[in-house]
Amino acid sequence: MTQHTHPYRTHTCGDLRRDHVGREVRLSGWVHRKRDHGQLLFIDLRDDYGLTQIVTDVSSDIFPEVERVRVESVVRITGQVVQREAETVNPSLLTGEIEVRIQSFEVLSAAAQVPLQVNSDEDAGEEVRLRHRYLDLRRERMHENIKLRSDVISALRRHMEAQGFREYQTPILTASSPEGARDFLVPARLHPGKFYALPQAPQMFKQLLMIAGFDRYFQIAPCFRDEASRADRSPGEFYQLDFEMSFCTQEDVFNVLEPVLTGVFNEFGGEASVTQPPYPRIPYAEAMRKYGTDKPDLRNPIEMSFVTEVFRGSGFGIFAKAVETGAVVRAVPAPGASSRPRSFFDGMNSWAQKEGKPGLGYINFAADGTAKGPIAKNLDEERLAQIKDTAGVGDGDAVFFVCDKPDAAADFGATVRTKLGEELELIPEGEFKFCWIVDFPMYELDEETGEIDFSHNPFSMPQGGLEALENQDPLTIKASQYDIVCNGVELSSGAIRNHVPEIMYKAFGIVGYSADQVEERFSGLLNALKYGAPPHGGCAPGVERIVMLLAGEPNIREVVPFPMTQRAEDLMMGAPAEVPDSRLKELGLSIRKQPKRSAGGGPGAESQGGGASASS
Secondary structure (H helix, E strand, O other), rough: OOOOOOOOOOOOOOOOHHHHHHOOEEEEEEEEEEEOOEEEEEEEEEEEEEEEEEEEOOOOHHHHHHOOOOOOOOOEEEEEEOOOOHOOOOOOOOOEEEEEEEEEEEEOOOOOOOOOOOOOOOOHHHHHHOOOHHOOOOOHHHHHHHHHHHHHHHHHHHHHHOOOOOEOOOOOOOOOOOOOOOOOOOOOOOOOOOEEEEEOOHHHHHHHHHOOOOOEEEEEEEEEOOOOOOEEEEOOEEEEEEEEOOOOOOHHHHHHHHHHHHHHHHHHOOOOEEOOOOOOOOEHHHHHHHHHOOOOOOOOOOOHHHOOOOOOOOOOHHHHHHHOOOOOEEEEEOOOOOOHHHHHHHHHHHHHHHHOOOOEEEEOOOOOEEEEEOOHHHHHHHHHHHHHHHHHOOOOOEEEEEEEHHHHHHHHHHHHHHHHHHOOOOOOOEOOOOOEEOOOOOOOOOEOOOOOEEEEOOOOOOOOOOHHHHHOOOHHOOOOOEEEOOEEEEEEEEEEEEEHHHHHHHHHHHHOOOOHHHHHHHHHHHHHOOOOOOOOEOOOOOOHHHHHHOOOOHHHHHHHOOOOOOOEEEEOOEEEEOOHHHHHHOOOOEOOOOOOOOHHHHOOOOOOOOOOEEEE
């Protein structure tokens, strides 16, 4: 008999092949599935590496013990590798040509009745899955997602190091940020009444590293934001490939990131096609005009256009009146939709109403050259021809219209574009299409106050520098800022930073900040800039969003090992949790109870447990 030097396994459950036939082996793993065929009992034994079928027959002394074991119990078996009969070979398994006949069997850890099925993709619901996440992660799809995440992070590191970047760690306990989302605060025991904050991003620190003379920084950085859950954003924490570089232009940043993303998506994207560098550069204004969003899915060929003037003074009174009050009309082409039945157009209208809109008007340009639909009946031939020309449609196509205030029309127009792309099956699978959105406006007009405000990142370098700030209309100034987008998912924003104090004072002055206010709110960065700062810039693509795209998952929770619920709760570990009064006293804190919300608050209204107040 073979002497085993390891107490648990000679091979993993993914190792054994036909050339192992006749060998005695030892395996350990989880009982994935049991199949009782009367005289024979089969078990699929699972570990991190795969599945191996093991078998015993009713004449064996250990048959009763094997028969009793529950699925998900951890067992150790010793046995002989045998070749399967030709008709029982499983080509979908790497180990599918063999099985192991059990000689000895031991339960290392017995499993209770499991609350969710590990050997099935049946959805057990969010609460059960997250409360028992360790079981959820045993399921093949989830297990592979988390392994993919690890492999992607390794690849990101490898690609960045190959380009001369070094990984530096930045602080987790820092000061509260005056801008952005809500911080997670940490009470400082040694400084009663004061708080640290967990970083929303390493932004300030990575800029300080550039000022300190480090040329190329990167980090797989944890970030913490106290914000609501979304399909592409996990509450609590997330990770990003954070990088910064000195003496660089916008194109230098692009030239660094493009081969990293293309390399990773080529490596882990299977047979999917991937945009090759250089990626398309789309100005913000063009993206908003064509797609209604700064996160366009370029797999969708539909491009919108403005037909506002066509409807001004037209016979279609609803649009004509709206245009006179400041509305715009966007045309959303529907290529080839003319042949669709009336139910398609009615369905689009009903869908729009469910989205909270009055409806969705359309014109159907039939193959015979006639224009059909309620809108077409109210437009003359010249206006119909203008629509066809402007929208880029012809006979056999249709066009839908969104009429609203500019921002609302852009937002819903983008939604209609996506809906039509899906309904008309225009969005191909197996493609990753990247683009950069560039030339973001530095400033915008606040519709409520009428005041000028920053449109996005206030620390971006304005294009044209100080001269532009002093001589241009602020609403015409572009920022040295860019977003990287893939298949309609924004992976990251980035910018060339404002590294000159005088430019920063002026940029903030335009939105009403005095020099003293700038000093007070941003002293940490400003003080450093005054001692010689190189031009620098960077980007920070989200790790979870990259993995989500590669895994084909619609929700970021599916690629995070231990996510929280949508209400930012960890059901498994019981966080957030109350702490003893003695601990609060040590931290100089007390809990101030807050009154419950009235019942009239609606279904979402819940009692608030209380707020913390600091005392010395």
